Amino acid sequence: MGFDFYGILGVKRNCSQLEVKRAYRRLALKYNPERHDNDENIQRIFALIAEAYEILVNNKLRAVYDQYGEEGLKRGVPGPTEFLQPYAYHGDPMRTYNEFFGTANPYADLLDYYENPPPMFESPLGKGIKKKIPQ
Template sequence: MPFIDYYKILGIDKKASEAEIKKAYRKMARIYHPDLNPNDKEAEKKFKEINEANEVLSNPKNRKKYDQYGENWQYADQYSKQNQQQQHYRKQYGNQAGFESGSHDFSDFFESMFGGGFSGSQFRGKPQFKGQDYNAELQLDIKDVYQTHKRTLTINNKNIRLTIPAGVEDGQVIKISGHGGPGSQGGPNGDLYLSFSISNTTQFKRDNSNLFTTVDLDLYTAVLGGETTIPTFDGKVKVKVAPGTQNGTQIRLSGKGFPVYKKEGHFGDLLISYNVILPKNLSKKEIELFTELSKLAKHEH
């Protein structure tokens, strides 16, 4: 299999930061996404390479291995362990165990890993390696995660049917076992790490399972009390307003917030801050009444 330069695939420098890698991946993925290039085999191949490059370079540990071992980065841990074993047996047995003096390059290592090379029984057979872990990002709207729902993702040309739990948060990462790359020599598949990018264009600010919003309240209801209609995430409700409600007063509606992650039927609270609106363009009669109220207030004090 020819070597693929992941940095070149994403069009970035080897010193690129994590943010630059993420930005480059998103840019390239948009260009070559299968939905935008139907029946284009070259674009499909390029999109697969872009995802593969991102899966490696966006993971600091895997990126370090890739920078050191190149195309053989997945076997870095085994190579390091094998090298330690070689050094141990050299010290203990010299060349009696079938070791050559001097250094061993990657090709020697892989020859020994897959059946050739060493005569010692501890090196017989073919070790099993877990497949490569994949990383993917799913972009959703906050309304999408208000209820549990199912969604089909296409990862490396494979459709994966997932249940997205209500209450998933922006930036949250979940592990989906066995949906990564295939293992080698009969080893298990890798895992899929799915991160969520959740946009929010609603009037509600989210903090875990609680929601926050500001609601305008007319002066007369604030002073005299009464009722007002409050918007919630799933509809409107009427609430009572206490007489003398001040600007900035906050009330809490229990259970009217966002779903609690993986706790079916549990919701956070909705916290509402009142913004008392002063009347404008008063009529002559209103001015007279406010003037009278002002005189009464001064007289009482």
């Protein structure tokens, strides 16, 4: 028997895409290997979370997984018109993480805001001084 990808993400089988994304976001931030000191178990958990997300967020892969389980998904199954190719996870959970968050550090913008705050009274028109526009 294969992995329960719904259980890995902690979502129900009838969950929405939004719930899958929320669960991945929460778990990916919690189990990011960069937050832990080279713990092999954390790296394995992080990889399983990424693989579960990749499968459950893709409607075609999710339908095959729901019907045939992990083994059917990874062996390939006959489809309505053609044979569906076996699924193989690309093996890089940080790639999934970077694609989801758009960066390796989802807090980079927040940290930059605190380190270099924007000037309070500046605007595109100047530094808080009203200028009369000639008519």
